Amino acid sequence: MSTPTTSFGREAAAAISRSKNEPAWLVASREEAGQLATEINLPKPEKLPLTRWTLDQYGTNRPGQNVSSISDLPAVITALLPEQSGGALIVQHNSSVVFTQLSEELKAQGVILTSLEDAARNHEELFRKYFMTDYAKEEHKLAAVHAALWNGGVFLYVPRNVVIDAPIQALLFADDAEATFMPHVLVVAETNSRFSFVEQVASNLGETSATLLHNSAVEVFAKAGSFVQYAAVHQLDASAIDISYRRAVLDNDARIEWIIGDLHNGNSITDTKSVLKGNGSTSDSKIISIGTGSQRMSLTTQAVHFGRSTESDMITRAVMKEEATAIINGITKIEKGATKANGQQTEKVLMLSPKARGDANPILLIDEDDVKAGHAASVGQVNADQVYYLMSRGISRKEAERLIIHGFLDPVVSEIPLEGLREQLHRILERKLG
Amino acid sequence: MSTQFEIQGLKSSIEGKEILKGIDLQIKGGEVHAIMGPNGTGKSTLASALMGHPKYEVTDGSVTLNGEDVLEMGVDERARAGLFLAMQYPSEITGVTNADFLRSAINARRGEGNEISLIKFVRQMEGKMKELEMNPEFMHRYLNEGFSGGEKKRNEILQMMLLEPKLVILDEIDSGLDIDALRIVAEGVNAMRSEDRGFLIITHYQRLLNYITPDFVHVMMQGRIVKSGGPELAHRLEAEGYDWVKEELGIVDETVGQA
Numbered sequence A: 001m002s003t004p005t006t007s008f009g010r011e012a013a014a015a016i017s018r019s020k021n022e023p024a025w026l027v028a029s030r031e032e033a034g035q036l037a038t039e040i041n042l043p044k045p046e047k048l049p050l051t052r053w054t055l056d057q058y059g060t061n062r063p064g065q066n067v068s069s070i071s072d073l074p075a076v077i078t079a080l081l082p083e084q085s086g087g088a089l090i091v092q093h094n095s096s097v098v099f100t101q102l103s104e105e106l107k108a109q110g111v112i113l114t115s116l117e118d119a120a121r122n123h124e125e126l127f128r129k130y131f132m133t134d135y136a137k138e139e140h141k142l143a144a145v146h147a148a149l150w151n152g153g154v155f156l157y158v159p160r161n162v163v164i165d166a167p168i169q170a171l172l173f174a175d176d177a178e179a180t181f182m183p184h185v186l187v188v189a190e191t192n193s194r195f196s197f198v199e200q201v202a203s204n205l206g207e208t209s210a211t212l213l214h215n216s217a218v219e220v221f222a223k224a225g226s227f228v229q230y231a232a233v234h235q236l237d238a239s240a241i242d243i244s245y246r247r248a249v250l251d252n253d254a255r256i257e258w259i260i261g262d263l264h265n266g267n268s269i270t271d272t273k274s275v276l277k278g279n280g281s282t283s284d285s286k287i288i289s290i291g292t293g294s295q296r297m298s299l300t301t302q303a304v305h306f307g308r309s310t311e312s313d314m315i316t317r318a319v320m321k322e323e324a325t326a327i328i329n330g331i332t333k334i335e336k337g338a339t340k341a342n343g344q345q346t347e348k349v350l351m352l353s354p355k356a357r358g359d360a361n362p363i364l365l366i367d368e369d370d371v372k373a374g375h376a377a378s379v380g381q382v383n384a385d386q387v388y389y390l391m392s393r394g395i396s397r398k399e400a401e402r403l404i405i406h407g408f409l410d411p412v413v414s415e416i417p418l419e420g421l422r423e424q425l426h427r428i429l430e431r432k433l434g
Numbered sequence B: 001m002s003t004q005f006e007i008q009g010l011k012s013s014i015e016g017k018e019i020l021k022g023i024d025l026q027i028k029g030g031e032v033h034a035i036m037g038p039n040g041t042g043k044s045t046l047a048s049a050l051m052g053h054p055k056y057e058v059t060d061g062s063v064t065l066n067g068e069d070v071l072e073m074g075v076d077e078r079a080r081a082g083l084f085l086a087m088q089y090p091s092e093i094t095g096v097t098n099a100d101f102l103r104s105a106i107n108a109r110r111g112e113g114n115e116i117s118l119i120k121f122v123r124q125m126e127g128k129m130k131e132l133e134m135n136p137e138f139m140h141r142y143l144n145e146g147f148s149g150g151e152k153k154r155n156e157i158l159q160m161m162l163l164e165p166k167l168v169i170l171d172e173i174d175s176g177l178d179i180d181a182l183r184i185v186a187e188g189v190n191a192m193r194s195e196d197r198g199f200l201i202i203t204h205y206q207r208l209l210n211y212i213t214p215d216f217v218h219v220m221m222q223g224r225i226v227k228s229g230g231p232e233l234a235h236r237l238e239a240e241g242y243d244w245v246k247e248e249l250g251i252v253d254e255t256v257g258q259a
């Protein structure tokens, strides 16, 4: 067994790429990103030094076992699948995608659902048009590493006017802490398409001294009039690091809804950003998180308004326990010319322990006069009057607090577009809040 | 056993300020008592002290419900023992639906292993909401969030109807209600009148008492009950205001704790 790569750069990136028989242009692109990764700095999340994070672990290529039916997937994976229907589904296990399912009907409509590695081979033009165009490898070292080492991944292409009712599911799962686990989800929603995508990131690492680095990215390109609902639930082991950069670029009248449960048990950096390029485009982000143990989290939501009459709303709600720290940033940026734009954001933190820390940093950057923008931020404990009110109806203090804390997160939980996942989310919340 | 609620010499302070200066009151099942009085005289303080709000410290006196010491009980125990307070300012709670809340409250009373079935609960709740002419969608709305003043008051009455308490305290249930809503709420209360249920209705307007006829009327000033009588006392207060009471008793400032 080879040991995880601890030194990393141009050659290492190219070697992995060649070993997978990737096309020359992709080898070259990974090579370039690998080079860049050795030259640029880590991101600098607000108020959260990364000095003691083991971010220089890259793992080795540990592909999972390809299967041709859901029932052949390992039990640890099937247990996580909320609905074992015939719906669209893609599964990544450690370093590779092991299963993809898409109905003939959707295929006939031109919908593409494949691993991103396959997309690079079979849909080169689309891949090169979009991949890492909104999340640029130049942003910081983690982006460059991601561009060099991304594996498995999801490519979803929904053609013009196609409306998909059932959510498309992706399960990204790792049970090998030494694996390179860097999925990239690339979603292209053509004009007037409509669909929901549900992403689940989970791990089952057991006892390990290695650090699994989930260095992931999501890029959504929403064309004119399209509507994309993107739901994600992350629940990795405490020993893992979750790096998740999510980006959406919206054309005229497009809409994205982010519904995110950043419920990882260890350190994490997540950054969920919508770029409202087209006139009349709208973005709605709802993020929940629960901090436990001594985990450190940087949770950022961003909306950048370029188009006229664009609207963004961002809500982050976090419950902080024990000695956990969360730095919650909301950045609303309205560019010159984005007249009649409206950007709103709210960050709310519920503190359940005196040793926990939750900082809310709302930032408004406005370069246009004719706009509306607003923010609200609060950090507080369980409201004593609310507890009293519930108790005055006979509910015990413990149950009253439980109702209030779960209720605090419900505005996001209740929006998850897949009942099975919603129930799973309830179980995660019970466990983390328990 | 018919309900017997007794308050004796009750004194209560908030933030070190004494507000209730010795309240004596007996309420039997079947009786409706009204407490009237201008703003700031201690009416809500009495309600909160009885329910056990943590900010209101009881410094003296006793309260018993059917012989049981109420002051010894926690807020939730008081509720389970049969006390109910329709609050002047009910809390709003995000994320907890009205239905989930009420089911938890009913089940807290019934105890583990004896929970109400979902279907039976939904039927009950729907039935009572219909009586109160509430929009069925309020069942799944977050508790009091975005409710108008009148909707909150109806929701308090809905809770009373479903929880079937022994001793009901209504604190300014009539404020913020238009005439229609007032009638509906009053009908709800009247429908709940029974031999084993007592009522303490706090109001500073007489108009509610046109719909719910009290057996006893008490006037509160300066943290005390300064005058008691029958329904005719309410009518006189309606016609003449509180000045004659103040004159009769030599009271200049009827409020309490507003140094």
Ligand SMILES: Nc1ncnc2c1ncn2[C@@H]1O[C@H](COP(=O)(O)OP(=O)(O)O)[C@@H](O)[C@H]1O
Residues within 6 Å of the ligand: B014, B015, B019, B037, B038, B039, B040, B041, B042, B043, B044, B045, B046, B055, B255, B256, B257, B258
């Ligand atoms: N939460 C509180 N904090 C501080 N003072 C209070 C509070 N509630 C009541 N008080 C004091 O008690 C007095 C009586 O108030 P309250 O019982 O609400 O009167 P009422 O219901 O008759 O209008 C008020 O004048 C105020 O000074």
Ligand SMILES: [Mg+2]
Residues within 6 Å of the ligand: B043, B044, B045, B088, B172
């Ligand atoms: Mg009052």
